[in-house]
Amino acid sequence: MTGLNKVTIPLLLGVILIAAILAGILVGCLKEGTTMDFPKDGVIPGDSIPPIDLSAPAQTETATFALGCFWAPDSIFGSLDGVVRTRVGYAGGTTESPTYHNLGDHTETIQIDYDPTRISYEQLLEIYWDSHNPTVQPWSTQYMSIVFYHNSEQRELAMETKQLEEASSGRPVYTEIIPFSEFHLAEDYHQKYHLQQVPELMKELTAIYPNFADFIDSTAVARINGYVGGHVTFQELQEQLNSSWPVPG
Numbered sequence: 001m002t003g004l005n006k007v008t009i010p011l012l013l014g015v016i017l018i019a020a021i022l023a024g025i026l027v028g029c030l031k032e033g034t035t036m037d038f039p040k041d042g043v044i045p046g047d048s049i050p051p052i053d054l055s056a057p058a059q060t061e062t063a064t065f066a067l068g069c070f071w072a073p074d075s076i077f078g079s080l081d082g083v084v085r086t087r088v089g090y091a092g093g094t095t096e097s098p099t100y101h102n103l104g105d106h107t108e109t110i111q112i113d114y115d116p117t118r119i120s121y122e123q124l125l126e127i128y129w130d131s132h133n134p135t136v137q138p139w140s141t142q143y144m145s146i147v148f149y150h151n152s153e154q155r156e157l158a159m160e161t162k163q164l165e166e167a168s169s170g171r172p173v174y175t176e177i178i179p180f181s182e183f184h185l186a187e188d189y190h191q192k193y194h195l196q197q198v199p200e201l202m203k204e205l206t207a208i209y210p211n212f213a214d215f216i217d218s219t220a221v222a223r224i225n226g227y228v229g230g231h232v233t234f235q236e237l238q239e240q241l242n243s244s245w246p247v248p249g
């Protein structure tokens with residue numbers, strides 16, 4: 001009996017440990033939005049370039065933000081009406097040709113091209129402040145909170161809204177507000193990350209956008225990434241994909 005226990009108990013503990021590790025991995029995957037339940041087929045009707053990508057506005061402005069890991073912001077900002085393109089990369093540092101595993105002093109950053117007649121920089125800033133907690137001191141340069149302004153108007157708005165954040169939270173806000181200088185595009189596997197975890201959708205989309213640069217720059221792809229992240233419903237997504245941008249003027 002004692003002999004049996006000597007073998008059985010450690011074996012049982014081992015099995016429990018393995019089960020706990022597997023459960024942990026599963027919960028981690030759910031957190032990353034990889035096993036969500038949503039339609040994964042026929043997202044683009046007719047499997048051809050949708051209206052939203054046939055009429056992208058020629059005039060856009062750019063916003064550049066750092067707010068922690070760039071995967072979720074790519075999906076949050078990509079879901080917004082008025083956002084034309086998103087891309088993720090590294091900015092703010094001096095290390096030449098940074099990569100994810102050799103970031104040096106750069107920070108994970110998202111760049112957003114938007115149509116200022118459809119969405120304002122102020123509206124983007126509102127979403128920026130709401131999408132992270134800038135009162136928590138960042139653990140590393142990689143995950144700093146930074147607004148990289150492209151002009152003095154953006155700088156003013158960033159400073160004003162940072163003050164409002166400090167007033168409403170009653171705590172210091174660690175966000176830096178610095179001039180934009182350079183943006184280094186991140187590796188392909190980081191672009192529209194949540195969407196890239198859904199093979200059914202990727203199969204459909206890479207058939208429509210065989211060139212990965214077109215995939216990154218597509219408004220439709222940004223919206224589908226927003227949908228996978230849970231920021232728009234299937235119906236809202238369909239309306240977005242089928243809408244055309246108004247001709248300016």
Ligand code: MHO
Pocket residue numbers: 069070071108190
């Ligand atoms: N490795 C972290 C963050 C990735 S983000 C691109 C995670 O798995 O959540 O820094």
